[in-house]
Amino acid sequence: MLSFNTLLLRSRCLARGLPVKSFLTFFPIRSTSRFYSDDSFNLRPGFEIALRAASLQLVLSRWGMEMATKMEQAKGSDPENDERRAKAVNAITETALNGGLVDSLTEKEMNMLKKDQGTWEYEDFQYGKYWESLGILSWLLGRRNEVPQYFSSFDRVKLFQSTGILPGDPNTIDSFINSFMSTQGVFSIKNSILKREIDLAEIWYWRSRMQVLIDLKDQLAKSGSNTTPDSSSSSNLDSQNDDVVQQQLENKRIPHSLRRSIKDSQAILEAATKRAIELGLLDQKIDSDFAVIVETDVESPQSSQNSSNGNSNSRVEIPIPYEKLEKKDHDALMDIAEARLMAFAWATGKLDAWDPKKMANIGSINPLNVLWSPE
Template sequence: MLRSLALRFPSAAVCPVRVPIRLPRGPLGMRAYSADQSTGPGIARSASEVATRAVCLQLVMARWGMEMALKMGHGDEETKTKALENIAKTSEEPIIAQNLSAKEHELMAKEDGQWDRDDLQCHGHWESLGVLLWMLTNKVDLPPYYEMFSRPLLFNTTGVLPAVPKTIHDFVGNAQHSHARRTPAEVQRAIDIAEAWYWRAHAQRLLTTREELGLDRADHGPSGSGNQSSSQDSFLQASPTMVQAADVAKLPRGFVKLLRGLPDAISRASRLAHEHKLIEAVAEDDFGIDSNALYVNLGVNKNIPLNDDGSPMEYPVNWIPYHRVDASGMYLLTDIAQHRMLAFNWLTGTVQDWDADLTELPSINPVSSLWAPFTEAAREDAKDDGSDRT
C-alpha cells in the first residue's frame, strides 16, 4: 500500500518549500488485494503474547479513561482516586511492567491528572485493542473502518479488572488454551481491508498537499498541458493559500506527477476495492462512508429513536465520499485506520516496536499490483533521485 509520506509544507509566504519525502515504491505505493493469491501473512505472535499486549493496552486505556474523567470533572473524586491507585498498583505487576512499551511506561509513570493533550491522543489504541481481541476470540467482530469498536464490549471480553490482578493472569493463561485462532484466510482478508483504508487515509494527506501546491487548478493538467479532466478534480478547489509556482518547480518531477494523478488513482482504486469487496460502496469515485455510522461515533446524533425493545432504530445507509467528510470525521477515519494497521503490523511481525510512527507503517500482504493506474509514472519515480525537477 502507500508508503506514507510525512509531508509538511509551509504556507505560500514561506520559501523555499522543504520536502522531507520518501517517494513511494510501486504505483502510488499501492498494492492491491488479489483474489487468487495462495499465500498470505503469518501471525508471528503466540496467543499469550497477543493476550499480554492486550491487557497492557487495556490497563493504559483504563488510565486514559480516568485522566479524561479528571480533565472533564466527571465522577466522584474518591472513586477516581481509588481507581487510579488500583491502576497504578496493577501496572507494577511483572506481566504488565515487563511488557509495556516505552511510551506506555512514560504515560503510566506520570502523576495523576498530569497527562497533556498529546498524551490523551492515545485513545486511538482502543482500535488496536479491538484488533488484538478479534485475533483471540470470536466474541469480537471487526467493524467497518468508519465505525469504532464498542469499548464496553472490549472490556467485557477480557474480563480484566484493574483492581484484581488475578483477572489479568487468568485472561492470559486462558488465551493459551482456549483462544479462537482466526484462519489464515480471515487474517489475510482483514489485513487487505486494513491496508486499503490505511492507503486511503494517507492519500488524503497527499490530496491536501496537492491543493496547497495549487496542482488542482485547471492549468495544471497531468502533463502540464492544462487538459486535466474535471471529473478527476471535481472535489478539489483551489486553495486560498497556495505556494508559488517556483516552489513547485523545486519538487521532484515524479512526486509532482504523482500528486497530479492522485484523484484518478483514488477513483480507480475505489472501483477495484469495491470489486474485491474491500469497501462496501463507492461514492463520487471515492471510498463510500456511511455518514450515519461515522457521526454517531462522534456523538453528533445523540437522540436516536429507539425500537419497542429499546434497540436503536436503524437508519437507511447514507453513503458519502471520503473526501467530503469534515475535519472531525477525517481525524476519526485516520485514527481508526492507523491504529488498526499498527495492530496488524505488530501481529505479523512487520513492526516490532509498538510505539512505531503511525504514518510510516509498512505493507504486510505480498499481493499483486492490481491498483496500478500510473505504472509509468511510478517507474519514473523510482528512477528520480530528486535532482530531476518538473
C-alpha cells in the first residue's frame, strides 16, 4: 500500500502528464524518519511531559491576565487598580523565579513572565495558541480523555482544572509533577491510538500549509488578470511577471522552487483527501477537500410557528470544504494544528527543545519539506 505522501507525489506527476512509474525517480523524496516506529513511540518520561505542561499552564495563566488587562486598556480603564489581578501576576512571577519550574521554562517564557503587567507585546499574545499544546500534553498524561477534532479547541476551563495546578501556588505544581515520578503514576497509551492521533495532527497541519499554496495561486491569478488578456487560461500562472511571482513567494515565505507546483495544488489536495478517507483519518462525504463542521442558523417549519417568541431559527451542523472558510478561520485552524503537532513532536523527542522556530526543520512532520522539495 502506498504511503500518504507517496500518493500525493504520484498525483503531482499525473497532473503534469508524467508516467506513474517514473514519479519516484523524477521527484526523489528526502530521507526522513517519522517520529514513531511501527512498534514503539519512545515518549519522553511522564514527569518530563508534566514539567512542560506545568510550564505552559503557568505562562498561559499569565496570558489570560494580560488579555484581560489589554481589554480594560482598550476601554480606557486603568488595570493597575485591580489589586487582585496585580497580586496574581506577582504570584505567578514569583513561582517562575523561585519555584520548581525555573529549569523547565524556556528563556522566552521566562522573559514574558518577568514583564510588568500590561507591557506584553503582540508577539507575546500569540502564545495563546499553545492552549492546544497543553491539551495534547494533558491527553498524553491521561488528564484528558480525548482530543477534539481539528476544527474545535480544547475546553480551556476543563483543561486548566485537569492538572489541579494553581499557578500562584508552587505546592500544587509540585503535587502535579510528583504524581508522575513513581511507576504507579505512569500513564500509557496504546501505540495504535497514539499513531492515529499523530497522523491526524500531521494531515491537518499539512492541510493548513497547503492552504498557503492555494491562496498564493489565487493571488497570482489575480495579479495576472491585470497584465494578460485571458486571465482564465490555465497557462496564466506560467506567464506571470517574474518580479510579481518572486514578491508573492517572499510574502508567503514559500521557497521559489515551489512555483511549478502551485498550479497542481487542487489535484494534490483531492488525492490527499481521498487517501485520508481511505485510511480512515477523515470520515466525510466530501472527497475533494477536508471537511470542517460549522454551526449555522436554519429556519424550520416548527421554529417558524414559534417565531412570535423571537426564536424562529435552530442551530444545525453542516460540513464546509476547508478552502471555503474565511482567512481568519484558516489562520485559526493552522494555529490549532501547529500547536498540537508541536506538542507531539516534542513529546516524542523529534523536537529536542520547546522552540517554535525548530518546527520548520522537523522533516516528515512538515510535508512541505517532503512533498514539494525535489532533490
